[in-house]
Amino acid sequence: MSEHFVYPEWIHLAHTFENGQCFRWRKIDEDHYVGVVHGQVLEVKSVPEGTQLQPMNEQTFQTTYKRYFGFGENLRQRQRALAGKDDHLRVAFEYCEGLTILRQDPWETLVTFILSQNNHMPRIRSLVE
Known part of the structure; x- marks a missing residue:
């Protein structure tokens, strides 16, 4: 069985x-x-303790995936502060609770943006594969 690492912060995967x-x-x-x-296959699961990544060890997590997922950046704290100042933001944050903005590879982001023009999400997924 491969190693896994559990980070004690929950994200809403969907x-x-x-x-x-x-x-x-x-x-x-x-x-x-x-x-x-980053060219590596990764499994991610929500578990009671937080977010489980596999295969993974703590060193790989710290050097590669912590930034990708934005772990440790106090996103919820910032959202609460903004939500207290604007009702529209409060409703949006409640609707998409747990959403994380991924720090993706810039090249992949550019290519998928170009593919997204006049396409829908299932078609873009098939083009990327």
Whole structure:
């Protein structure tokens, strides 16, 4: 069995992987996805302790994936502060609770943006594969 690493911060995987910002993640089951990050296949699951990444060890997490997922950036704290100042933002943050903005490879982001012109999400996914 391969190593895994659990980061004690929860993200809503469907809100993060199915919102149109990325196209290389596939839903395996509820709260369980497989995707490609920096050329490596990665499994991500929501578990009671936080977010589980596999295969993974703490060193790889710290050097590669912590930034990709934005872990440790106090996003929820910033959202609460902004939500207190604007009702529209409050409603938006409540709707998409747990959404994380991924720090993707710039080249992949550019290519998927170009492919997105006059296309829909399922077609973009098939083009990226």
